[in-house]
Amino acid sequence: MSDHPAPVTVVVTVDGPYVVTGPVTVEHQVIAQDDTGESWTWKRADELTTGRRFSLCRCGHSQNKPFCDDSHVAAGFDGTETASRATHAAQAAVIDGPTMSLADVQGLCALARFCDGHGDAWAAVDGSLDDEARRIAAHETSHCPAGRLVVRDKNARDVELEPELAPSIGIIEDPAAQVSGGLWLRGGIAVTSEDGTPYPVRNRAVLCRCGASDNKPFCDGAHMRTRFDDGRLSSLDATADGTDSVSAPPV
Numbered sequence: 681m682s683d684h685p686a687p688v689t690v691v692v693t694v695d696g697p698y699v700v701t702g703p704v705t706v707e708h709q710v711i712a713q714d715d716t717g718e719s720w721t722w723k724r725a726d727e728l729t730t731g732r733r734f735s736l737c738r739c740g741h742s743q744n745k746p747f748c749d750d751s752h753v754a755a756g757f758d759g760t761e762t763a764s765r766a767t768h769a770a771q772a773a774v775i776d777g778p779t780m781s782l783a784d785v786q787g788l789c790a791l792a793r794f795c796d797g798h799g800d801a802w803a804a805v806d807g808s809l810d811d812e813a814r815r816i817a818a819h820e821t822s823h824c825p826a827g828r829l830v831v832r833d834k835n836a837r838d839v840e841l842e843p844e845l846a847p848s849i850g851i852i853e854d855p856a857a858q859v860s861g862g863l864w865l866r867g868g869i870a871v872t873s874e875d876g877t878p879y880p881v882r883n884r885a886v887l888c889r890c891g892a893s894d895n896k897p898f899c900d901g902a903h904m905r906t907r908f909d910d911g912r913l914s915s916l917d918a919t920a921d922g923t924d925s926v927s928a929p930p931v
Contacts, residue, residue, distance in 0.1 A: 709850030862899035
């Protein structure tokens with residue numbers, strides 16, 4: 681028997697749910713604020729029980745969120761995929777700072793707001809001769825769930841400064857904004873289109889689950905516009921608890 685765990689995969693179905701296969705933790709992940717009221721850490725809430733194969737809602741209408749209950753059928757959900765199949769690097773605009781560079785794919789923004797907590801990540805990269813600016817750039821980009829921002833360290837042979845994330849799925853909750861966010865795929869989970877084409881694998885990605893994204897299957901922050909609420913917000917708050925489920929890479 682192999683010592684290697686089975687891979688975790690997500691398949692987008694035609695106008696239907698995401699079908700997840702493989703051993704994976706699914707848990708609510710809450711955007712927590714620091715004492716200035718800015719998004720700064722992630723805190724875990726409850727872990728959900730799943731099997732080795734299950735379906736997650738992407739239409740936003742399920743009465744059993746985050747799981748699919750076939751509500752997409754009655755809702756007439758149009759889940760047509762519109763996202764690019766190009767790699768992050770091929771889509772990115774690059775900002776070149778003195779000791780760091782920042783690759784930015786704006787269309788992937790999930791509006792989690794980690795990128796501008798203590799001076800924005802772009803300014804931090806521009807000012808990356810300063811050690812504190814480098815630390816802020818590494819922290820803010822690594823906490824971006826969607827992987828919109830990827831920073832490279834010129835002082836370390838241009839290596840990507842990525843957090844180490846075990847394969848898992850986070851159900852994003854944003855009590856400060858009073859909305860529920862997308863499905864945070866962590867640790868390089870593979871996503872396959874309804875036509876069988878794989879999307880480029882990324883360490884961090886967020887899938888839409890409100891049904892309103894214009895960049896399906898990925899989140900584009902439409903849950904803010906639609907005020908998406910999966911029913912968990914009333915029991916959660918944005919107060920930091922001293923933990924962080926993402927460890928920023930050292931610089």
